[in-house]
Amino acid sequence: MPELPEVETVRRGLNNLTLKQKIQGGEILLPRSLAYPPEIEQFWQGIREKAIAQWHRRGKYLLAQLALLESEPQARLRSNPPAGWLGVHLRMTGQLLWLPQDSPLQKHTRLRLFFPHNQELRFVDTRTFGKVWYCPPETEVESVITGLQKLGPEPFEDNFSVKYFTQKLNSSRRQIKTLLLDQAIVAGIGNIYADEALFKSGILPYTVAAELKPKQIKKLYQAIIEVLQTSIDKGGTTFSDFLDLLGVSGNYGDAALVYGRKDQPCKVCHTPIEKIKLGGRSAHFCPHCQK
Numbered sequence: 001m002p003e004l005p006e007v008e009t010v011r012r013g014l015n016n017l018t019l020k021q022k023i024q025g026g027e028i029l030l031p032r033s034l035a036y037p038p039e040i041e042q043f044w045q046g047i048r049e050k051a052i053a054q055w056h057r058r059g060k061y062l063l064a065q066l067a068l069l070e071s072e073p074q075a076r077l078r079s080n081p082p083a084g085w086l087g088v089h090l091r092m093t094g095q096l097l098w099l100p101q102d103s104p105l106q107k108h109t110r111l112r113l114f115f116p117h118n119q120e121l122r123f124v125d126t127r128t129f130g131k132v133w134y135c136p137p138e139t140e141v142e143s144v145i146t147g148l149q150k151l152g153p154e155p156f157e158d159n160f161s162v163k164y165f166t167q168k169l170n171s172s173r174r175q176i177k178t179l180l181l182d183q184a185i186v187a188g189i190g191n192i193y194a195d196e197a198l199f200k201s202g203i204l205p206y207t208v209a210a211e212l213k214p215k216q217i218k219k220l221y222q223a224i225i226e227v228l229q230t231s232i233d234k235g236g237t238t239f240s241d242f243l244d245l246l247g248v249s250g251n252y253g254d255a256a257l258v259y260g261r262k263d264q265p266c267k268v269c270h271t272p273i274e275k276i277k278l279g280g281r282s283a284h285f286c287p288h289c290q291k
Contacts, residue, residue, distance in 0.1 A: 002090045004155065004188025005231035007060050010096055013245035014055040014062070014121075017098050020077060021115045022051045022069055030110040033123065035131040036144050046134040047113075050083045059151045059187030062088040062096075063141065087133035087145045088123070094130030097122045098245040151187040155228055160186055165221050169209040176212065176220075177205035178279045189224065193231065195259040195284045197223040204290045205283035206276070230255070258284040 002010075025048060028040055037043055053067035066083040070076045088096065097106075101120045111123040111132055123132065135144040142148045153160040168185050169176070179185060180194040189197075198205050200223035203216055212220070234255065257267055261284060262275040271288040 002060065002094070002236070003190035003193055004057075004060065004228055005193070005234075006236035007057055007062060007090065007188070008232050009236040010090075010245060011055045011057045011062055013098070014052075014064070014096070017245060018052045018064075018115065018121065019054065020051055020069065021119075022049055023047050024049070024114045024116065026111065026113040026120070028111050030125075030128060033110040033125065033128065033130060033132055036133045036135070043134050046084055046136060047086060051077060052086075053077050053083075058148055059154070059183055060089060060190075061145065061148060062090075063145075064088075082137040084137040084139075085133075085135040085141050087131075087135060087141070089131050089145075089147070091125070091127070091129035091131070093126040095124045096245060097124060150184050152182075152184045154187055155189070155225055162218055162221050166214065166217050169212055169217055172209040174209055175206045175278055176203060176209045177281070177283045179209045180224075181279075181281065186224070188228070191281055191283075192256070192259045193224070193227050196227040196257055199258045199284075199286060199290060200227060202290050204287075205278060205285050258286060260284065 025044070028034055028043070031040060034040060034043055037046070047066065049068075050066040051069040053065040056063045056065065064086040066086060067077040068081070068083050070078060088094075090096070099120055099122055101112075101114060101118050106122070106124045108124050108126045108128075109122055110125045110128070110130070113121040115121065123130065133145050135141045153164065165186075169179065172179055174182075177194055177198060180189050180197070181191070183189075195205070197220060201216065201220040203212065203220060258273050261273045263272050265271065266273055266286040266289060269286065269288045271286055273284055274287055275282055275284050277283070
């Protein structure tokens with residue numbers, strides 16, 4: 001599943017390629033990929049002839065602020081009236097690709113948005129868990145995309161502090177790997193970066209959160225921010241499906257310290273990396289470097 005670095009990579013690409021461009025139409029090839037509104041025609045009525053003002057990210061959600069576009073030659077975005085939001089969640093296997101409209105369709109193409117100059121934003125999703133929303137301007141985004149209501153703070157924002165993190169860990173008897181995957185604790189972390197942060201902080205994934213000492217918590221806090229930033233700088237991780245908007249793989253996979261490296265030697269001590277199941281999810285770790 002794309003995690004925060006992958007979604008952030010896509011957001012940056014979208015802001016480079018789609019801003020101030022009007023959605024001229026499109027095609028929905030799999031109706032259940034549309035989460036809201038329930039009627040396809042309502043969706044097109046909502047977004048057609050709207051321009052992309054800015055793409056935002058919240059956790060693993062992509063949120064495009066829509067706007068009306070003034071007539072040429074200025075082609076300036078109008079701040080009023082508001083024009084709603086377009087939301088996307090890639091889930092496990094979703095991809096957004098920026099392509100010429102006459103490019104051959106990928107087998108699992110689910111939705112197409114047409115833009116000027118024969119370009120399109122194509123949503124491809126093998127497992128079909130990904131979703132797309134249109135939120136009308138008079139409606140609260142969180143009332144339509146209800147998953148946003150459950151998200152904790154962003155890792156790079158001030159409200160994700162050592163004090164906050166300590167409070168959450170001290171009050172939980174869950175295993176630390178399971179806690180890190182809880183989007184209500186911190187938004188955007190998934191399997192890859194939880195494993196990587198735990199390795200960098202020297203903590204075993206099955207350690208009970210409340211048993212961590214202040215020094216360990218601070219080290220884990222710093223490791224979370226560090227591994228996420230490193231992956232963003234490398235364009236995310238590609239172990240299976242993730243590609244950026246132009247179809248380029250992310251490079252963090254080459255730098256991964258434990259994730260996806262079962263039985264391979266630890267890059268620090270050369271002990272074979274182990275893999276176990278915790279709460280139905282995999283966890284990779286070095287039994288020597290992590291205590």
